[in-house]
Amino acid sequence: DSGVTQTPKHLITATGQRVTLRCSPRSGDLSVYWYQQSLDQGLQFLIQYYNGEERAKGNILERFSAQQFPDLHSELNLSSLELGDSALYFCASSEVGQDPSGNTIYFGEGSWLTVV
Amino acid sequence: LAKTTQPISMDSYEGQEVNITCSHNNIATNDYITWYQQFPSQGPRFIIQGYKTKVTNEVASLFIPADRKSSTLSLPRVSLSDTAVYYCLVGDSNYKYIFGTGTRLKVLA
Numbered sequence: 001d002s003g004v005t006q007t008p009k010h011l012i013t014a015t016g017q018r019v020t021l022r023c024s025p026r027s028g029d030l031s032v033y034w035y036q037q038s039l040d041q042g043l044q045f046l047i048q049y050y051n052g053e054e055r056a057k058g059n060i061l062e063r064f065s066a067q068q069f070p071d072l073h074s075e076l077n078l079s080s081l082e083l084g085d086s087a088l089y090f091c092a093s094s095e096v097g098q099d100p101s102g103n104t105i106y107f108g109e110g111s112w113l114t115v116v
Numbered sequence: 117l118a119k120t121t122q123p124i125s126m127d128s129y130e131g132q133e134v135n136i137t138c139s140h141n142n143i144a145t146n147d148y149i150t151w152y153q154q155f156p157s158q159g160p161r162f163i164i165q166g167y168k169t170k171v172t173n174e175v176a177s178l179f180i181p182a183d184r185k186s187s188t189l190s191l192p193r194v195s196l197s198d199t200a201v202y203y204c205l206v207g208d209s210n211y212k213y214i215f216g217t218g219t220r221l222k223v224l225a
Binding site: 002004033035042043045048056057058088090092103104105106107108109110112 | 218
């Protein structure tokens with residue numbers, strides 16, 4: 001158990017809908033990362049937050065947004081969903097935000113999103 | 117951004133030592149090298165991290181040559197349960213922790 005908690009574990013929704021995925025980082029971790037992994041594909045970096053502020057952005061679609069709250073949990077919002085958005089969405093966390101040297105990222109077990 | 121290159125797949129037999137090499141030619145001075153293991157439908161799991169020379173823990177060893185342009189993950193005496201995808205990740209000063217394609221290791225009986 002990495003200590004990173006993601007909810008829901010599974011979600012099925014229709015095209016055009018909006019969903020919110022939630023992540024609680026490990027205790028003490030200030031950074032949160034979101035990744036998308038489609039079937040048999042690699043891990044696509046979406047976005048990173050550090051202590052409530054956006055730190056880095058990857059290939060995140062404009063239909064997707066995220067935020068990190070004062071209690072450090074994070075939410076990933078996916079809107080106008082398309083069939084191609086079906087994937088496993090991972091949240092990860094780490095202690096370090098200011099200096100990436102030696103940073104170790106710990107992953108949750110993911111949220112399975114199926115768009116039908 | 118230090119791009120990583122790994123073999124796409126490898127096969128091994130139970131009980132053998134497996135070495136997976138990752139190339140990261142433009143690694144920056146402050147970058148660490150981290151390896152992760154991922155089973156299907158699970159989150160990647162931290163295996164080992166190093167900066168230079170050799171690091172060993174209870175599950176693996178990591179060898180990093182002096183020029184740090186590559187690294188080798190060594191798994192001693194693999195078992196069927198080591199069948200997974202292994203990712204090499206190099207720290208990024210822009211905070212974009214981008215994973216490569218990974219190496220799909222298949223351990224055969």
